[in-house]
Amino acid sequence: MITEFQEKVYRAISMIPEGRVTTYGAIASYIGTGGVRAVGRAVGKNPYAPEVPCHRVVYSDARVGNYSAQGGVREKIRLLESEKVKIEDGVVLDFEKIFFDYGSTDMVAE
DNA sequence: TGCATGACCAGAC
């Protein structure tokens, strides 16, 4: 059962380009509804599995956060690194540079 | 219908 809320989260994450990351807070702010907890919960349930680049979603502190999919956080970091995202000790480097802000796009995906 | 919890976040101490 996919709720409308989860669908919004799914689309928000899908529009994240390669080599970029965003935060749960940014997603929550973008879709306008729910708090970061709701977003985290929705993604955490991982209804879309690898269909969605959920590994590009990190903490606002630049920390990679958690990962429910196969491999866990360890795999999440590996995926990000394979997309040119530098990670050190569970923290995203150049976080401010590669941060994907939903308010700074042309909104073409929408 | 109500309580507890979660891939979080920000403020207080």
Add this chain to the structure above:
DNA sequence: CGTCTGGCCATGC
């Protein structure tokens, strides 16, 4: 600067 607390809202039991 590390740790704790409260709050956010959707979900599950």
